[in-house]
Amino acid sequence: MAASPSPSGSPLSDADLLRLDHQVCFSLHAASRAFGAVYRDALKDLGLTYPQYLVMLVLWEDGPLPVKSIGERLRLDSGTLSPLLKRLEAAGLVRRERSAEDERSVGVHLTDAGTALRERALPVPRRMLAATGLDLEELRALRALLSRVTRTLDEA
Amino acid sequence: MAASPSPSGSPLSDADLLRLDHQVCFSLHAASRAFGAVYRDALKDLGLTYPQYLVMLVLWEDGPLPVKSIGERLRLDSGTLSPLLKRLEAAGLVRRERSAEDERSVGVHLTDAGTALRERALPVPRRMLAATGLDLEELRALRALLSRVTRTLDEA
């Protein structure tokens, strides 16, 4: 890769780092959007966007959850989730219900339609796996590396 | 990692894949946003957003470019770039100039202020590198893997 002028042993100049930074932050940004594009296509039939699919995955796995918990798992705040959940509710996939014990909290429940949608979502991951061209081990390694970086970044 | 119930030798069920998919697509999405958050902080002083920084990196490296070329490098279309470039122009960092030879094309040029901003951006990558907790080799490996996946996904 001719774009990295310094061999790995020697220190990099600020200018070299700026160039490398370009490549790394760009590649992550681009990969995230490329994934999004393929998911968009795979999810079109289900009427879900990519972030909506993430929310549904959480609900399919762990049943009714307060908005807060969904936000913690997906690293999203209420400013993003509130309108998104309203759209899922308008689509008839979830129901929002203020908790009786703690009236600050709103529980998000799957409707029958929301539960049923899981069946139609089952083939999506296999399509995605094929589209990435990665095998399972590479996929797991990628996930592990990204999770570690995210954890470290969140601490900073 | 207890969340992957099947050992690597045996085939995964659709349900297992749905769970793994959750982890992979989520981790990429989350990592991209975690990067964005740290960049947002590092770029606050420069008055740039993360995508605006990406555009400036391209211009600092390769000088005046038509909107089209910037879009190809950053994998962004005119619907994203046009308003972004208008904001960079309003900030006095770039100048847009319709090409004389091909009047469909608009060249994006750095102003003196835009060129000067590079000096203040030089320390940013080092801060980012430190924040990720990765060494240079890991960073390069991550970039290579992500670039490969993006290329494969774009073909699908």
Next chain:
DNA sequence: CACAACTAAGTTGCACACAACTAAATGGCT
């Protein structure tokens, strides 16, 4: 030359993502 096909930017509309803020409810603490 005329005209259709193509290309480059820009515009519009919708859906995140996040900062900053508001409103309502809860939990100490005196």
Next chain:
DNA sequence: AGCCATTTAGTTGTGTGCAACTTAGTTGTG
């Protein structure tokens, strides 16, 4: 009980990101 800090959702405003469309300029072909 009274009060204040905290917690939980929701709202508002700005900036992407992208599909679908428009406008203007260019190119190829008969």
